[in-house]
Structure formats: C-alpha cells, structure tokens
Amino acid sequence: MLAVKRLLKPFSKGATSNLSSRGILTALCLATLLNALAVSSVNIALPELVTDLGTTYARTQWIIVAFMIFLTAALAIAGRASDKVGRKKIFVHGMLLFSVSTLLCALSPNIWVLVLFRALQGIGAAMFTAVSMAIASDVYSRARVGTVVGLLGSISAVGTGSGPVLGGLLLEVSSWQAIFLVKVPLGVIVYWLAQKYLPEDARYIALEQARHPRNILAAFCIFSAILFYTLSIKPLNDNYGIINILTFLLSAIGVLGLYLSRGSDPGPALGGYVLYTNLATNLLVAASVMSSLVVGPFYLTLALGLSFSQTGLVMSTGSFVVAVCSNIAGRLVDRFRSRSIVIIGLFFLVLGSLGMANLQQVYGVAGYLVCSIAMAIGYGIYLSSNNTFTMNGASRKVKGSISGLLNLSRNLGLLTGASLMSVVFAKTSHLSYLSSFDSGLVVSGLNQVYLLALLFLVIAFIAQTVSILVSRNL
Numbered sequence: 001m002l003a004v005k006r007l008l009k010p011f012s013k014g015a016t017s018n019l020s021s022r023g024i025l026t027a028l029c030l031a032t033l034l035n036a037l038a039v040s041s042v043n044i045a046l047p048e049l050v051t052d053l054g055t056t057y058a059r060t061q062w063i064i065v066a067f068m069i070f071l072t073a074a075l076a077i078a079g080r081a082s083d084k085v086g087r088k089k090i091f092v093h094g095m096l097l098f099s100v101s102t103l104l105c106a107l108s109p110n111i112w113v114l115v116l117f118r119a120l121q122g123i124g125a126a127m128f129t130a131v132s133m134a135i136a137s138d139v140y141s142r143a144r145v146g147t148v149v150g151l152l153g154s155i156s157a158v159g160t161g162s163g164p165v166l167g168g169l170l171l172e173v174s175s176w177q178a179i180f181l182v183k184v185p186l187g188v189i190v191y192w193l194a195q196k197y198l199p200e201d202a203r204y205i206a207l208e209q210a211r212h213p214r215n216i217l218a219a220f221c222i223f224s225a226i227l228f229y230t231l232s233i234k235p236l237n238d239n240y241g242i243i244n245i246l247t248f249l250l251s252a253i254g255v256l257g258l259y260l261s262r263g264s265d266p267g268p269a270l271g272g273y274v275l276y277t278n279l280a281t282n283l284l285v286a287a288s289v290m291s292s293l294v295v296g297p298f299y300l301t302l303a304l305g306l307s308f309s310q311t312g313l314v315m316s317t318g319s320f321v322v323a324v325c326s327n328i329a330g331r332l333v334d335r336f337r338s339r340s341i342v343i344i345g346l347f348f349l350v351l352g353s354l355g356m357a358n359l360q361q362v363y364g365v366a367g368y369l370v371c372s373i374a375m376a377i378g379y380g381i382y383l384s385s386n387n388t389f390t391m392n393g394a395s396r397k398v399k400g401s402i403s404g405l406l407n408l409s410r411n412l413g414l415l416t417g418a419s420l421m422s423v424v425f426a427k428t429s430h431l432s433y434l435s436s437f438d439s440g441l442v443v444s445g446l447n448q449v450y451l452l453a454l455l456f457l458v459i460a461f462i463a464q465t466v467s468i469l470v471s472r473n474l
Contacts, residue, residue, distance in 0.1 A: 023197030024139060028132050030190045031095065032152045034183060035125045036159025038067065038102075040319070041167040043293045044312055045176040047301055052176060055111040061294070061422040062115045065230060068418060070122035071129075072411035073226040077219040078130035087131045088198045094127025095194060099187030106180035128190075139199060157326070161319025164297075168312025218258055225254030226412070233419040277467040278390045279409040281460040285346070286413025287420065288353060288453035289379050292318060292372060294421040295449050298429075300368070303361055303442045314365060318376035325380025333388045339468050341385040346461045348378025353457055356450035361443050421449045 046060045053060075082090040101120035108114035132152065170178040232248035292315065300311040332341055352375030359367055429445030430438070 020197050027193035031128045032155045033159040036156045037163050040160045040163025044164045044167040044297050048176050053111045066115045066119040067122040069230045070119045071126045073223040074123045074126035075130045078127045082131045087135050091128045092194045094124045095191045098124030102183050106177040157323035161316040164312035164315040168309040171308040221254045221258035225251050230415050282409040283413035284456040284460040286410045287417035288456045290417025291421050291449050291453045295425045299446045303439045318372045321376035322380040326384040329381040329384040333385050345378045345382030350457045353450045353454040
C-alpha cells in the first residue's frame with residue numbers, strides 16, 4: 001500500500017498533478033485487469049457454450065485460440081505503431097475496439113460469429129497491452145517504473161486467478177453472455193480515464209522510426225507467421241490434414257519473409273545458446289501449463305461433478321499460488337543469483353504434471369488440487385527466475401527486444417498448448433456433444449494431456465540443465 005501511495009504523488013518532472021497520476025495509474029491497472037479477465041474468465045463457460053450454441057467441444061476451443069492468436073500477433077505491430085502515431089492513440093483506440101467487440105461477443109448468435117468477435121477483442125487487447133508498460137516508462141521516473149510494472153504484474157496474476165471465479169459465479173446466476181457484458185462498463189471507464197488523463201501523444205512519437213520502412217513488412221510477416229502457425233496446429237475438422245500442412249508452410253514463408261525484410265540489419269545480439277534455451281523452454285513450459293485451462297473445466301464439472309462456481313474456485317487457486325511464488329522466487333534470484341532456481345521450478349512442474357498424468361477420479365478435488373498447486377509453485381518459480389536471468393544477461397541496448405521475445409515465446413507456447421492439448425483431450429475422451437459422455441474417458445483424456453505436458457517439461461528440464469553446464473564451462 002505504501003508503494004502505491006508513493007506512486008500517486010506527482011511525477012518527478014513536476015508537470016502532472018496528483019489527480020492525473022491517479023488517473024493514469026488507474027487506467028493502466030484496470031486495462032491490465034481487463035486483459036487478464038478476457039483470457040481466463042471465458043474458459044469455464046466452454047461446457048455451457050457447447051450446449052447453448054449447439055456446437056462441439058473442438059469448435060469451442062476456437063473461442064480461446066482466436067483471442068490468443070490475434071493478441072499475440074498484434075502485440076508486435078501495436079508496439080511499433082505506438083512509436084510512430086503515439087502511445088495514447090494506440091491505447092485509446094485499442095480500448096474502444098476491445099469494448100465494442102466484447103459487447104458484440106455477448107450478442108453473438110452462433111459459435112463462428114463469437115469466434116470472429118473474440119479475434120477483434122484480441123486485437124484490441126493487444127493494442128492497449130503493448131503500450132501499457134511503455135506509457136509507465138515514459139511517464140514515471142526511473143525510480144518508480146519498477147514499482148508500477150510490478151503492480152501491473154500483480155494485478156494480472158490476480159485477474160487471471162479471479163477470472164474462473166467470476167465466470168463461475170456469473171454462470172450460476174445468469175448465462176454465458178454475462179461473462180462478456182460485465183466487462184463492457186469497465187472498458188468504458190478505462191476509455192474515459194485514458195482520454196482524460198493520459199499525456200498527449202506528441203511527447204512520445206519517435207520520428208526516427210520513419211527511417212525504417214521495412215518495419216511494416218516485418219510486422220506483416222510476424223503476424224502472418226503466427227497466424228498460420230496456429231492454424232497449422234489446430235485441426236479445422238477435428239483431424240489433421242492437408243490444410244494443416246499448407247498453413248505450416250505459409251507460416252515458414254512468413255518467418256523467411258521476416259528474415260529477408262531485415263536486409264543488412266543484423267538485429268540485436270541475442271546472446272547465443274543460453275538465450276535460445278531460455279526462450280525455447282519458455283514456450284514448452286507455457287504450452288504445458290495451458291493444460292489446466294483447456295481440460296480443467298471439463299474434468300472438474302464432468303468427472304467430479306462440481307458446479308461452475310466451485311470449478312472456478314478450484315481453478316483460481318493455482319493463479320494465486322503463482323503470484324506468491326513468483327514474488328518469492330524473484331527475491332531469491334536477487335539474493336543468490338543462481339540459475340539452479342530455474343531447475344527447481346522445472347522440477348516442481350515435472351512433479352505436478354506426473355501426478356496429473358496418473359490422477360484418478362477416486363482422488364477427487366483434493367488430488368487435483370495437490371497436483372495443480374505443485375505445478376503452480378513450479379511455474380511461479382520458473383517464470384520469475386527465467387525471465388530475470390534472461391533480462392539480466394541482456395545488454396541495455398537490446399533489453400526491449402529480449403523482453404519482446406520472452407513475451408512472444410510465452411504466448412506462442414500458450415497458443416500451442418491450447419491447440420495441441422485440446423486435440424489430445426478430444427481424441428482420448430471422445431467428447432463431442434455433452435448429451436452423452438463417459439466420465440472414465442474424461443479422466444483418461446486428462447491423463448493423456450498431462451502425459452504430453454510431462455514430455456515437454458522433461459525436455460525443458462534437460463535443456464536448462466545442459467545450458468547451465470555449458471555456461472559454466474565457457
């Protein structure tokens with residue numbers, strides 16, 4: 001609380017009032033909360049959407065995937081655009097797009113219209129998310145930027161944890177449409193705060209960016225590569241086929257185009273094997289932890305018979321554990337500066353996924369919680385320590401690029417996990433329409449999903465161990 005109160009004092013430049021400081025901080029915090037809720041609150045409604053919209057489990061996964069595809073792909077474009085047209089314009093227009101598309105999500109008559117508006121919602125979220133930390137960095141003095149960013153991170157974790165609880169409660173008293181409608185007034189408030197309190201764009205525009213016309217082509221290539229990659233790992237008709245092969249090739253063309261668009265610019269010095277290992281394991285870990293959001297609601301409601309509100313409470317536990325453990329791990333890294341902390345986090349992740357891969361219905365909620373908390377402890381430790389060591393190993397002139405790569409690898413991991421895990425679960429559980437299902441097959445689906453997650457985590461564990469040994473011998 002003391003840190004927050006200090007942030008509400010006038011800025012170091014003395015040009016902004018106490019009221020403006022509160023307005024800017026409130027806008028950034030509420031925007032962060034909205035993005036977290038948009039990611040986590042919808043998942044719990046998937047079983048309800050299958051029934052209400054008369055669709056299948058596999059198709060409802062596109063509600064998650066569409067948002068994440070366009071959120072991830074648009075982040076790179078929005079960040080670059082803010083350097084040219086200004087942070088405030090990108091933030092305000094992003095919030096407007098997010099609010100309108102959220103309202104349209106609630107009014108969607110069928111699954112594919114809902115998927116379309118979720119994609120637009122993802123673009124809007126990317127626009128204000130991409131510039132939030134940049135606005136904090138521009139406005140606040142260096143002595144306060146870290147505190148602001150830390151506060152935004154805490155709100156993101158709390159929002160992610162609260163999403164399933166909020167979604168479950170709304171489903172108990174209303175319908176799935178309420179999950180979207182409740183965000184609209186909050187979006188309007190943030191839009192008003194941003195218009196009123198965010199500094200004008202003129203002070204942020206970096207005119208030197210105009211010297212790089214290839215940036216637009218590079219942004220297009222990034223967007224195309226991410227879009228087609230996600231389509232390649234998500235079967236359109238519940239089975240992989242020629243379309244998946246073609247989209248994967250198109251993704252590879254996007255990557256090639258990105259490389260060629262750099263021209264003679266070698267790009268930032270990325271730091272070699274250690275950095276690439278950190279990015280790769282970041283992707284594998286994110287894909288693994290996505291399992292809980294993909295299969296958790298179905299296992300808890302169908303196999304264990306929990307209500308929507310109970311399911312939300314159970315699923316939210318992990319997010320709050322991640323928030324606590326991430327904070328503790330950050331302090332441990334500052335004190336001991338040992339990369340072994342990354343290995344400890346991966347060990348807990350492996351332990352938790354091993355438990356989930358062998359979980360049986362007889363263990364009930366307690367068994368699920370034990371395994372889920374073990375994975376949450378591991379993820380909190382891993383996420384904080386891996387990001388800290390990666391950023392500390394980067395030179396000052398490429399820290400922004402490295403930070404972007406970390407976020408991109410994490411989001412790509414979440415996209416990969418959302419697609420692959422849903423396919424494995426659907427194939428194993430034979431879950432199509434919820435009018436008839438076998439709880440035993442639902443349990444088997446959970447086990448198979450976490451068996452794949454276990455494979456990813458073992459690979460990450462080995463890669464990080466080898467990376468530590470190699471770096472010590474250099």
